[in-house]
Amino acid sequence: MSEKLDIIVVGAGVFGLASAYHLQKKNPSKKILLIDRLADAGQANTAMSAAAVRNTFSSRTNQILTDTTIDFYIDVQENLKFDLDLQLVGYLWLLTEKQLADPLNKKWMEKMDANKIKYELYEGENLKRKLPELSMKVSDNEEARIMNLEDIKAGLFGVKCGILDPSKLVSFYKNEFARISKVKPMFNTEVEELILEPPNKLGVPGEPFIWQDPSVVGVKTADGEIRGDTVVMAAGTWVNKLTDPTGIDGRVKVKKRQLFRVSTEGSQSLKSILNVKSFNKFNSLPFTVLPRGVYLRPVRQEESFWVGCADKLNRPFKYVQTEDDWKSEQNYFEQSMYPVLSAYLPAFKDVRPASGWAGAYAYSYDAVPYVYKEAGMIFATGDSGSGIMKADAVGRMVDALYRGEKTTTLHGGVKIDTGTLSIGNRKVEKEEVLI
Ligand SMILES: Cc1cc2nc3c(=O)[nH]c(=O)nc-3n(C[C@H](O)[C@H](O)[C@H](O)COP(=O)(O)OP(=O)(O)OC[C@H]3O[C@@H](n4cnc5c(N)ncnc54)[C@H](O)[C@@H]3O)c2cc1C
Incomplete structure (x- = not known):
């Protein structure tokens, strides 16, 4: 040029x-x-x-960056009438007793309170009523004990949070x-x-x-x-x-990240989880994070979930994203994510992903x-x-x-x-x- x-x-x-x-x-x-x-x-x-998308960060700067960005996307969709498939289905963090008592998490909630970031806390029976398929008590399950999985005590629900079509x-x-x-x-x-x-x-x-x-x-x-x-x-x-x-x-610094598509086909219980009615007007599961970081992203137009987990230890940092970072690893799903997923949500028992893909994050310090x-x-x-x-x-x-x-x-x-x-x-x- x-x-x-x-x-x-x-x-x-x-x-x-x-x-x-x-x-x-x-x-x-x-x-x-x-x-x-x-x-x-x-x-x-x-x-x-x-x-x-979520505004429920602990850092004030991240709260501002996300809160205003989400507001812009709402504006694009509602006022400019450009459909982003943005649905504020919420973010649901499922927390153990230890996580609830963790001073870092307490500080996180205080910072959200201080900055008027809206969230709700559903505890015990209240959470169970909202998501009956959730196994809140896993401590009597031997496999869960071997994995050091703990009982879920509460769900923290981020309100101005959701999903869109990238x-x-x-x-x-x-x-x-x-x-x-x-x-x-x-x-x-x-x-x-x-x-x-x-x-x-x-x-x-x-x-x-x-x-x-x-x-x-x-x-x-x-x-x-x-x-x-x-x-x-x-x-x-x-x-x-x-x-x-x-x-x-x-x-x-770069780290590989993966997602797996799990279809609800043939499973009434998976469909009930995906289309749960108690959280939002879309009758959709919120973006849900289980203890250990395994998360579920609802994809209702595909009658599926995308399941991911941003593993920390044992996943190397790289300097630049490489070819290998585009390939999902079936054994990562089966050995790391699946046992956690099926312990807390038994409807996922014996489920295998229909497909998977991978990319990477560029982490700042x-x-x-x-x-x-x-x-x-x-x-x-x-x-x-x-x-x-x-x-x-x-x-x-x-x-x-x-x-x-x-x-x-x-x-x-x-x-x-x-x-x-x-x-x-x-x-x-x-x-x-x-x-
Ligand atoms: C599995 C996974 C799940 C994620 N989930 C979420 C989520 O739920 N919410 C969220 O907010 N974010 C999520 N992210 C992160 C999000 O995807 C990234 O933050 C975002 O895409 C970063 O945008 P970017 O423009 O920096 O990078 P990219 O989209 O990677 O764009 C960089 C561009 O630079 C181009 N480029 C690079 N080098 C050159 C070159 N030499 N010459 C010309 N072009 C070049 C590339 O081709 C590319 O198009 C996720 C990411 C992954 C991998």
Whole structure:
């Protein structure tokens, strides 16, 4: 591409898309190129996601990012009439006595109370009445005892939480960006390298020298160089691959994550769980998290559940997502998730997944995203497994940083310091409630 661009957004996942959209909306005269190595937008981890949304975080920053992003999605669906298949079915955390008494969880609830994040606590019989298929007492089950599974005491129900269709969210941002953009996005185009150059190039071999203050002025692809004043780095779990050769720190660690589809076909009890009537107006199971982190995402249009678990120990951190991270592991379902699932929900006994898939999370060190400027680039990374539910806020912060605004206005007029997600001036608490 010969023409010089104002902004190049590398990566058309949900972070890149939301960034491109908000940048273009607020800077209508700027030429913004969205570039991705895949055939279309949102085909990498965004497409692999469970696409659940919740505002029930412990970190105040994550609460704000998600609360305003969910409000934006509600607005898109209800007022702009763009169907995202957003259903606020709720999030149900099933907690043991120990978990209920855990000071971290107590603090989590206090922080939600303090910030008016709505949740309800269903204890004992009240929970059992709502979800009769749940086996709350597992301590008399020998297998459960071997696995150190404990009885469930309560369910914490997050109200402004739910699920959406990630492909519809991608279409929304992609279409809206295309409508206002001056530059056609480039797909099937891999960024092979970042171009690092000094502002006043001397044309001497060995440049850039340490005294030249080089910055990233564009990208190299197989078809040549593309130059832009600002590069927005939204390459997710591949960021280190692009930044490492330039000596810039990509700052994320990558971990594989998997989902398995379990059909309710032929099982009345599974259908009753999926279509339970006591939690929300959709007559749907909420997004439900069992002790040990095994979770169920209802997919009622497929008469199925997606079952996942973000395992911590024994799942290696990687530096960059690899081919292997796209393959689900049947034995992970059978040996790690299934025993927990069938102990608490016996209706899943002998059930096997019809299919599975995998992707990866790009973790920041505190599980709050990164939005910062470095060497001519604006980074929008560190999704930490909750990028769908934070994307709109992240996109707005990228735009505010680009325009040099000290304060970002999020959806609904909520203000946040634009430096909040930066590195040098980072003002966030470590997130304690991760799935
Ligand atoms: C199993 C699973 C379940 C999840 N569940 C949830 C959930 O319930 N809720 C939630 O909010 N989040 C969830 N997530 C996380 C969510 O999917 C991510 O946070 C989100 O997709 C991150 O978006 P992104 O744009 O940063 O990354 P991606 O969607 O991965 O986009 C990065 C893009 O960069 C492109 N790219 C990379 N390198 C280059 C290059 N060199 N040249 C050109 N293009 C490049 C890639 O092709 C890709 O399209 C889940 C993720 C997984 C894997």
